[in-house]
Amino acid sequence: MSREALRGLLGGALLVLLWEGVACGFALPSYTLPAVSEILASIWVQRANLITGGATTLLEALAGYAFGTAIGITLATVIIVLPWSRSAILPVVMAVNSVPVAAYSPLVLLWFGIGVSSKIALVTLAVGFTVFLSALAGFDRVDRRSVDLLRSFGAGQASVLWRLRLPAALPLIAAGMRVATVRSLIVAIVTEMLGAQSGLGWIIYQAVVGIDFVGVWSAIFVASALSLAFFGVIGWIERKVIFWR
Amino acid sequence: MTETPTETARLLELRGIDKTFGTVQAVRGLTLSVPAGEFVTVVGPSGCGKSTLFNMVAGLDEPDPGGVLRFKGRSCHAHELLGRVSFMPQRDLLLPWRNVIDNAIIANEIEGADRKTARARALRMLPEFGLTGFEAQYPHQLSGGMRQRVALMRTFMFERELMLLDEPFGALDALTRSMMQRWLLDVWERHRRTVLFITHDVDEAIFLGDRVLVMTARPGSVKLARPVDLPRPRSAELVTSPEFIAIKREILAAIEEESMKSFMATGMRAA
Secondary structure (H helix, E strand, O other): OOHHHHHHHHHHHHHHHHHHHHHHHOOOOOOOOOOHHHHHHHHHHOHHHHHHHHHHHHHHHHHHHHHHHHHHHHHHHHHHHOHHHHHHHHHHHHHHHOOOHHHHHHHHHHHHOOOHHHHHHHHHHHHHHHHHHHHHHHHHOOOHHHHHHHHHOOOOHHHHHHHHHHHHHHHHHHHHHHHHHHHHHHHHHHHHHOOOOOOHHHHHHHHHHOOOHHHHHHHHHHHHHHHHHHHHHHHHHHHHHOOOO | OOOOHHHHHEEEEEEEEEEEEOOEEEEEEEEEEEEOOOEEEEEOOOOOOHHHHHHHHOOOOOOOOOOEEEEOOEEOOHHHHOOOOEEEOOOOOOOOOOOHHHHHOHHHHHOOOOHHHHHHHHHHHHHHHOOOOOOOOOHHHOOHHHHHHHHHHHHHHOOOOEEEEEOOOOOOOHHHHHHHHHHHHHHHHHHOOEEEEEOOOHHHHHHHOOEEEEEOOOOEOEEEEEEOOOOOOOOHHHHHOHHHHHHHHHHHHHHHHHHHHHHHHHHHHHO
16 A cells, blocks of 8 residues: 555545544533544444445436536537637637526426436536536647648648547546546535435435434445545546546 | 649749737848758858748748748648747647657647557657657656757657658757767758758857758848758768868858847847
């Protein structure tokens, strides 16, 4: 294990110890701050429920992530291939993006219902923006002289896009995709809290209504673990694919 | 065919070419012709429009209307030269995600050549470019001189009669540079393409060229066309021979005059 990973683990352990110490030492009531041991025990007890909820949330996040990434990259590609479309697309995208995604939730729930499709739609929106903006920045950063070189070899637009622009933009696209992992889970959970049939957000909502704060923390812990794992996997793929950095 | 031999032998011809960018005239009344098989070097003060000349001949920039641009005896637009001239810009511009072989064959790939055949051909050319054993390396693993050789190999792989080399050795240290010059002549003598070669270095221009073109300060045009009647193959000692020095003196005088002009002009603007 690398020294960095070791330090990270050490930091996490310290936090848990401090948390446990504060919660037990001051005998805080569990609606203020339950002890970590209490939360872990509750996760174990509710594991069946948390696994089903976590699976739903993860499914929504992953599906929305896949759609959003595809749409974001496609839209940025359209702007590059048809330069005139930039001034038509960009203002619209910016206007939609200037409002937090959660603000659209009630409408989307109305349109898509309280099932998984409304969550997928909103995750797609959130991830799509992030990836779109980073992909566009990546495409724009491509060295003009490299484009000229390929053109001098007789390369057309499609060839330049495939052989140069796309790979050159990959580092920035990947950075956007890494940030979008966490966003996708956040948006899925927040939307679930506003109305759902299952999912971690729904579990949190129900626990709050039932004044079960240990239950809230249990769901938060699971969500946080999923989020970290997703982030880690995408980061790992990024390092494998973009080997030249 | 009624063309006279001299016309067909003239691979590239520019007559009265102007190029303006906004309010800046980069090139005015540029006239030059390059016979097939000749190695022509171009020197001149910085900002004299050398790169503008190259961009036009590579097909990337269209000259202002009015001039004559002829390639292989036929009048044409600059953009018709895209894909017909093999161009090597100042920086190597290797693609970091491609290894040496795949960087070398990119032009062939673009023109639709079979990748496998192109790779095999590139593999056979590696020794000549001093890259044996480096085929699977990536650009960030190579030294500056090696990267430049990969870029040159890419230019040679794209087999066109006319090669444009824009200060290919500009970023190298003096020793590597003189080694690369001799090596380039060696390769050129075997492949015999027509070469147009930009440089800042007068020694390099004389050592390599059949003819040295000295450009004027902006707006650029040809001030002096000096044939270099030194025997080939040329060795390193040549640069200290009296004939070489005589040519160098003549060219330096012409450049000096133009450098002063452009220096005065920019100095005046700054003041």
